[in-house]
Amino acid sequence: MFHFTPELLTESGKTSYRFRCPGPGVFQCDLTGLVFVMTQVAELLYNTVQWDESLLQSAVCQLHLPHCETKDALIVDGLLSVVHITDDGMSILEPLKITDTHVVVKVPHLSAFGLIWDIVRRFQNKSRQIEAQVLLFLRPPDTGPRVLDVLLLPRNVLLDEVDDCVGSKHIRISSKCHLNIDQSYSVHCQPEGFIIQPEVNYGPNYHPTFEVFLETIPEKVTLMVQDRERTEVWRRNVSLKAEDSDPPEDRLLLVRRQFVQRVSDPVLNQLLDKLLERGVITDGEMQSVRTGRADKARDVMDTVRRKGSAASSVLISALCEVDPVLSRELRLI
Incomplete structure (x- = not known):
């Protein structure tokens, strides 16, 4: 099994994941625990939701859904099934296999999937203990x-x-x-x-x-x-000794999602100018920043964070200067 770390995509407060599978095989996402059994080269775009539509590519033939049941609970045969929701309604999929950590199902076509318990068998297993x-x-x-x-x-x-x-x-x-x-x-x-x-x-x-x-x-x-x-x-x-003295790059990581959601395009342009003037980013890095407000915000944040504490401190200082209101709301001041 090949483990991979997907690219994180954030839009309107929702996180999704992207990974390009190089070919057939079994691939496990290190962030979500999901396992994809692939038949060919394909790009996966997916997220975890509560009964919203999942974004998966058609090359997926199996899906391994993480569960939180204990080994003792799994002794009860038929305890877990997978509900399959489409525009035509809901159906129940019997698992191909249940491991200590995942429920494996064949993917019939693209739609939303989720785990459900068998009510009768769950009642028989009165302890209802889960891995937590x-x-x-x-x-x-x-x-x-x-x-x-x-x-x-x-x-x-x-x-x-x-x-x-x-x-x-x-x-x-x-x-x-x-x-x-x-x-x-x-x-x-x-x-x-x-x-x-x-x-x-x-x-x-x-x-x-x-x-x-x-x-x-x-x-x-x-x-x-x-x-x-x-x-x-x-x-x-x-x-708790060090919790009030986080490095600047950790402070930025803590507010990354809010920064991407809320920073304006004019503020981003001013930040880029100041980062270039102070030698934090190069001309080439400035030119490589993607268009689109959210993507630009991610590029600014991630490029600076990767350069360490000194560069991250400059970004915090520049944001406090350019947009003190947002800085206070992000608790950077």
Whole structure:
């Protein structure tokens, strides 16, 4: 199996992925976990959506859909199927194979695909445990206390799809755990004394499940997720020491999506002029910038970020000078 990292495309707040397959074979996307079985050379353009139309090319003959079921749940025969939605209605596809991580189906023609559970067999498997993840996001400085968002999500939810935390700092930490659907959970923190809301919650969902209010930023906290019987399902030591001193290129990456969506074409032209004047970009790089506001914004952001901290600091300074309103909204000031 060949692993690939696709090109990211962002338009109107939606992320899609592009990859050109060099020929027949099995290809796995490192960002989404999707596996494509190809019969010929083709360009793939795809995204992950909730029952919206998927953009796939006709060379695809199989699709491997990531799931979040545990090994114990998969013992139940026929637990997972794939729903196939077209303009003519909905049909159920029986999987060719179910692995520990993916459900494999033959692709009849282009349309939307999604996983469904068999209700009867799901009822028989009363624990309803899934492979899950705990994601942490530290909100930017504001007029009030800092807030650490704790999200309980299925394993196959993509980090890029968690839109509610755009602008927050994703804290990288080992996140794997097992959660039960419809189970209530609580979050606990050491040292004690921080406000955590709500006291209990049901997961998983796409919104901040819990909020930990940090009156001060400690160097380290210990976070625990417990079920209703007070059994720990996840516990980690979380380092917060460096979260307020991110390198300039990381600050730009954090606001990349918002920058692409909101920066105007005149501002982009002024930024290019200033970057050229200050030696951050060359004449050739300026000439190679694509037309179209969104593509131009991506080229400016990515070209500068790849050059490191000094170049990224110049872009931040130039944006604050040219468009202070947008800079404040992106929390770059």
